[in-house]
Amino acid sequence: MNRKPDIYHIVNAIGIHLLIALWSYAFIVKVADLAHYHNQMNEQPFSPGFISLLTYLLPLLEGLVALLLILNKQMAGLSLSLLLLLAFTVYVLLVLGHYFPHTPCSCGGFISKMSWKNHLWFNLGLIALNGFCFYYKYHQERRSTASINQLIT
Numbered sequence: 001m002n003r004k005p006d007i008y009h010i011v012n013a014i015g016i017h018l019l020i021a022l023w024s025y026a027f028i029v030k031v032a033d034l035a036h037y038h039n040q041m042n043e044q045p046f047s048p049g050f051i052s053l054l055t056y057l058l059p060l061l062e063g064l065v066a067l068l069l070i071l072n073k074q075m076a077g078l079s080l081s082l083l084l085l086l087a088f089t090v091y092v093l094l095v096l097g098h099y100f101p102h103t104p105c106s107c108g109g110f111i112s113k114m115s116w117k118n119h120l121w122f123n124l125g126l127i128a129l130n131g132f133c134f135y136y137k138y139h140q141e142r143r144s145t146a147s148i149n150q151l152i153t
Contacts, residue, residue: 008136015133016069019081022126023066029108030059040106075141078134085130089123092116 005013030037041055061084068077095103095116105112105119114122 012133012136015129016074019078019126019130019133020066020069023062023069023081025109026107026111027059027063027066030062033108037106037108040104040108043102043104044106045100045102074137075134078130078137082127082130082134085123085127089120089127092119092123096120 037059038055041051044051044054046054061080065077065081065084068074068080094100103116105114105116107114107119111119111122
């Protein structure tokens with residue numbers, strides 16, 4: 001039986017590929033010019049210890065998300081991706097609310113050229129896409145588990 005993929009399957013596949021591209025890009029931009037990235041991170045309005053932690057943890061997590069999604073560990077990759085997107089969005093909301101006296105962007109590449117409002121809309125779009133992919137994958141796995149259980153019983 002040769003079934004055509006439904007629109008949800010297509011949107012999910014595109015979403016996963018876009019998230020792989022996003023997180024791979026974020027990782028590569030930071031690692032390719034570590035000195036510049038470290039300088040940008042040192043300008044963040046956080047304590048030096050927290051900045052040191054973030055400086056190494058963020059690229060590691062971004063690369064890990066891309067790797068998990070590439071290796072088809074989608075639930076783990078989508079979960080971590082969603083957590084990172086939510087954390088970045090909270091930061092953007094704090095920036096827009098003038099919570100910090102100084103707010104540099106250490107995103108890198110074309111994303112660093114965006115205004116803070118555009119960052120917010122970009123992040124919200126990615127959260128929606130990530131959320132859709134997570135929901136789709138979750139229900140796909142539940143259907144698969146239910147089918148297996150029916151075969152066993």
